Amino acid sequence: MRSPRVPEMATQEVQxxxxxxxxxxESDTLKTKLxxxxxxxxxxxxxxxxxxVDGLGQFIMKTRRTLKxxxxxxxCMDWCKDKRRIVSSSQDGKVIVWDAFTTNKxxxxxxxxxWVMACAYAPSGCAVACGGLDNKCSVxxxxxxxxxxxxxKKKSVAMHTNYLSACSFTNxxxxxxxxxGDGTCALWDVESGxxxxxxHGHAADVLCLDxxxxxxxxxxxxxxxxxxxxxxxxxxxxCIQSFETHESDINSVRYYPSGDAFASGSDDxxxxxxxxxxxxxxxxxxxxxxxxxxxxxxxxxxxxLLFGGYNDYTINxxxxxxxxxxxxxxxxxxRVSTLRVSPDGTAFCTGSWDHTLRVWA
Amino acid sequence: MMSSxxxxxxxxxxxxxxxxxxxxxxxxxxxxxxxxxxxxxxxCSEHARNDPLLMGIPASDNPFKDKKxxxxx
Numbered sequence: 001m002r003s004p005r006v007p008e009m010a011t012q013e014v015q016x017x018x019x020x021x022x023x024x025x026e027s028d029t030l031k032t033k034l035x036x037x038x039x040x041x042x043x044x045x046x047x048x049x050x051x052x053v054d055g056l057g058q059f060i061m062k063t064r065r066t067l068k069x070x071x072x073x074x075x076c077m078d079w080c081k082d083k084r085r086i087v088s089s090s091q092d093g094k095v096i097v098w099d100a101f102t103t104n105k106x107x108x109x110x111x112x113x114x115w116v117m118a119c120a121y122a123p124s125g126c127a128v129a130c131g132g133l134d135n136k137c138s139v140x141x142x143x144x145x146x147x148x149x150x151x152x153k154k155k156s157v158a159m160h161t162n163y164l165s166a167c168s169f170t171n172x173x174x175x176x177x178x179x180x181g182d183g184t185c186a187l188w189d190v191e192s193g194x195x196x197x198x199x200h201g202h203a204a205d206v207l208c209l210d211x212x213x214x215x216x217x218x219x220x221x222x223x224x225x226x227x228x229x230x231x232x233x234x235x236x237x238x239c240i241q242s243f244e245t246h247e248s249d250i251n252s253v254r255y256y257p258s259g260d261a262f263a264s265g266s267d268d269x270x271x272x273x274x275x276x277x278x279x280x281x282x283x284x285x286x287x288x289x290x291x292x293x294x295x296x297x298x299x300x301x302x303x304x305l306l307f308g309g310y311n312d313y314t315i316n317x318x319x320x321x322x323x324x325x326x327x328x329x330x331x332x333x334x335r336v337s338t339l340r341v342s343p344d345g346t347a348f349c350t351g352s353w354d355h356t357l358r359v360w361a
Numbered sequence: 362m363m364s365s366x367x368x369x370x371x372x373x374x375x376x377x378x379x380x381x382x383x384x385x386x387x388x389x390x391x392x393x394x395x396x397x398x399x400x401x402x403x404x405c406s407e408h409a410r411n412d413p414l415l416m417g418i419p420a421s422d423n424p425f426k427d428k429k430x431x432x433x434x
Binding site for chain 1 (some may be wrong): 365369372373376377379380382383384385386387388389391392393395396397398400401402404405406407408409411412413415416417418423424425426
C-alpha cells in the first residue's frame with residue numbers, strides 16, 4: 001500500500017527552487033524587521049544612564065588560597081552550595097573535591113578519559129557530575145567514607161556524539177543540563193539517564209551554558225563557536241531569543257543575578273552584556289590593551305561587578321553599569337580557564353592551565 | 362552523495378526552520394534600553410550592601426580572609 005503523499009512534498013517535487021527562494025526572502029525580511037524593532041528601543045546607552053551612579057573605589061583582592069594537586073591544566077570548577085567545597089576537573093582526567101577553607105582534598109576520581117572539560121556540584125552537595133572527551137556526563141555520588149572507590153558508583157547520564165563542554169544540575173539532583181561539541185544542548189533525568197529534551201539551533205560546537213535564576217522561570221542561555229548566544233525554553237526545547245554580536249567563539253555565559261540579563265566572554269577579547277527584555281546587547285567590556293580571549297565570566301552578588309578570566313593569565317574586574325575596568329588581578333602562571341563566584345559572594349575561585357586553583361577575596 | 366532531490370529537501374527543511382525561528386524571535390515584546398538600564402541599576406543598588414566582594418568585608422567576617430588558625434597545645 002502506498003503511503004499517503006504529504007501535499008508539501010508534491011509542491012516540492014514540482015517547484016522546489018521557487019519555494020526555497022520564497023522562504024529566503026521571508027527570512028531576510030524577518031531579520032530586517034528584527035533589527036528595526038530592536039533599534040527603535042535603543043534610546044540610550046547603559047553607561048550613559050549609569051553616569052549618575054557613584055563610581056567604584058579601589059579594590060584590593062588577593063589570592064587567599066591556592067589549591068594544588070592537579071597534574072595538568074585545570075579546565076573547570078564549581079562551588080558547592082555550602083560555600084566552602086569546590087569540585088574541579090583537569091586535562092589529566094582527574095576530578096577533585098576540595099575544602100577551600102582548609103585546601104584539603106576530600107575526594108579524587110580518575111575519569112577514563114582525558115580533558116574533563118566540565119564538572120558541576122549537585123545542589124544537595126552529595127554528588128558531582130563531570131565529562132569531556134568521553135562525550136558523556138557521569139554522576140558520582142560522594143561518599144562520606146574517604147576510602148570508598150567513587151568510580152564504582154558512577155552513573156552514566158548523558159550521551160552526546162561529541163565532547164561534553166559544560167554541565168549543570170537544574171534546581172535538584174534529579175536533572176542535568178549539558179552542552180556539547182555536537183552542537184546541541186540536552187536535559188537529562190539523572191536516575192534513568194533518559195533524554196528529556198534536546199535543544200537544536202547552534203550551527204557549531206556549544207561551549208557553555210547557564211541556567212536562569214530559579215525565580216525567573218525555566219530558561220537557560222548557551223554560547224557557541226557560531227558566535228551566538230541562545231536563550232532556550234527548557235520545557236518546549238524552543239530557542240526564544242538569539243544574540244549574535246560577538247566576533248568569535250563564546251566561551252562563557254552567565255546570568256545577571258536578577259535574571260533579566262546575561263554576560264558573555266569570547267575569544268574576541270570582549271565581555272558583553274545582553275538585556276533580555278530590551279532584546280539586545282547593552283554593554284561591551286573591552287580595552288585596546290586586552291587582546292587575549294576571555295574564557296569565563298561571573299557576576300558579584302549584586303551584579304555590579306563582572307569578573308573575567310582571560311587567556312593572558314589575568315582576571316579583569318569590570319564595573320557592569322559604567323563599562324569601565326576597576327581592577328586587574330595577577331597570579332596565575334598560565335591561562336585562566338574557569339571562574340566562579342562563591343554562592344554567598346564572599347570570594348571567587350579561578351582554575352588555570354598552570355594546574356592550580358586560586359580563591360580570591 | 363545525496364541525490365539532488367534529497368539535498369533540496371534538506372535545504373527546504375532548513376529554510377523553513379529558519380523562518381519559523383525568526384518569526385518567534387521577531388514576535389517577542391521588548392522594552393526600551395532606558396527602562397532596562399534603570400532596572401539593572403536599581404537591582405545593583407538594592408543589593409549592593411549585601412555584596413561582600415563589592416563592599417569589601419572585614420577579615421573577621423570573611424572565612425577566606427581569616428588569619429592562620431592557632432594550634433592549641
